[in-house]
C-alpha cells in the first residue's frame with residue numbers, strides 16, 4: 001500500500017491533512033526534506049539525549065543531513081538505531097572519526113578529470129557528473145565531501161564543457177551520467193542533455209546512475225519516462241542496499257522504468273551492520289530480479305573519510321559471493337568489486353574456483369565442494385594473431401572498429417607485442433639496473 005499509516009502520520013505532521021497527491025509529488029517531498037535534528041525527532045517521534053545531540057550537530061556540520069520524508073517513513077521507530085534505513089540516512093557520530101588510510105577523493109576522480117564534470121578513466125567510457133545534489137545524502141557516499149558541499153545544478157554552459165569533451169574524444173562510446181543524482185535536474189534539462197549527448201555520432205549508449213527509485217520513487221513520473229524513451233538505448237542503474245527498501249512505491253517506480261524499456265541494473269555497497277550478511281543480500285537480490293532489476297555490482301566500501309564504521313573486510317564480500325555463486329540464479333548475482341584507491345578502477349574479486357593446473361588438465365571445484373577435472377584439448381593449435389584482421393581466416397572481419405592499443409595483462413597475452421612483464425614505474429630493482437648500466 002502506497003500511503004500507509006506511518007506515511008500519513010509523517011505527511012500530516014509536515015502539512016495538516018496532506019493528501020496522497022502531495023505525498024506522491026516529488027517536489028513536495030524535496031521541499032520538505034529533513035535537514036535538522038529537530039525535524040527528524042519531530043517527524044519520527046523520537047528524542048536524543050542532550051550529550052548525543054551536541055555530537056550529532058557537529059557531525060551534520062561536517063556532513064550535512066538530508067532525508068526525504070518518504071525514505072524516513074521506512075524507518076522502524078521502535079528500534080530506529082538498528083534500522084538499515086536509519087543507518088544509511090541519519091548516520092552518527094562515528095562519522096567524525098577519520099583514519100589515516102582514508103582519503104578525501106579515494107578514487108582520484110579529480111585527478112582523472114580532463115574537464116570539469118568528466119572523469120575519464122577507462123578507454124571507451126566516461127563518467128559525467130551532471131548534478132552536484134541528491135534528493136538525500138547517503139551516509140556511506142563516496143563523494144560525501146562533495147555532495148551537498150555547494151548545492152548547485154550545473155548551468156548549460158558548464159555542462160557544455162563536458163559535452164564538448166565527449167564530442168572531441170571519438171573513442172568514448174559509453175557515457176555514464178552520474179552526480180549527485182542526474183534526476184535532480186528538471187525534466188527539460190534532462191531532455192536537452194540527452195538530446196545533446198545522443199547527437200554525438202560515436203556515443204553508442206548512455207547510462208544513468210540514480211538513487212531515486214530507492215529514496216524518492218515518485219520522481220519516476222510518466223513525463224520523465226516519456227522523455228527518456230526518446231533516447232534509447234538508455235541503461236539505468238539504481239542503488240538498493242537492503243531488501244526493506246523495496247516497497248510498493250519503489251516497485252511502482254521500477255515497473256514504470258522497466259515498462260519504458262530500459263534495462264535496469266543495481267549497484268549495492270557492502271555496509272557493516274546494514275547488509276553484510278549472505279541471507280540479507282540474497283533476499284535483496286531476489287527482490288531485485290523479481291522487479292526486473294539485474295544486480296550489477298556489489299561494491300567494497302571505499303576509503304572515504306568518515307566511513308570506517310561502514311567498512312567490512314574484503315573477506316566478508318568474498319564470503320557473500322561464495323554463498324551466491326551456484327546457490328542462486330546466475331543473473332541474480334552481482335560482480336563484487338573493489339574500486340582501487342588512487343584511481344585504478346574496479347577490480348572484480350571472487351572466491352577461487354581453480355584448484356590446480358597442469359599442461360593437460362585443470363582441477364576445479366564447484367560450490368558444493370565437489371572437486372572435478374577438465375581435460376584440456378590434445379590438439380588445440382595455437383592461432384598466432386598478428387592483428388591483421390583483414391587477412392585473418394577467422395571470419396570475424398571486424399567492421400569499422402577502431403583498434404585500441406593493447407594494454408595491461410592483455411598485452412602480456414598477445415602475440416604481437418613482445419612485452420614479457422609489466423613493471424611498476426619506480427621499481428627499485430629496475431632503477432638499480434639502470435644506475436649500474438649508466
Ligand SMILES: *Cc1c(COP(=O)(O)O)cnc(C)c1O
Pocket residue numbers: 119120121122125126127176346
Ligand atoms: C564505474 C566507472 C565507470 C563504469 O565502469 P563499468 O565497469 O563499465 O560499469 C566509468 N568511469 C568511472 C570513473 C567509474 O568509476
Ligand code: SF4
Pocket residue numbers: 133134135136137138140141142143144147179180181210211
Ligand atoms: S545518491 Fe549516490 S551520490 Fe547521492 S548521496 Fe547517495 S550515494 Fe551519494
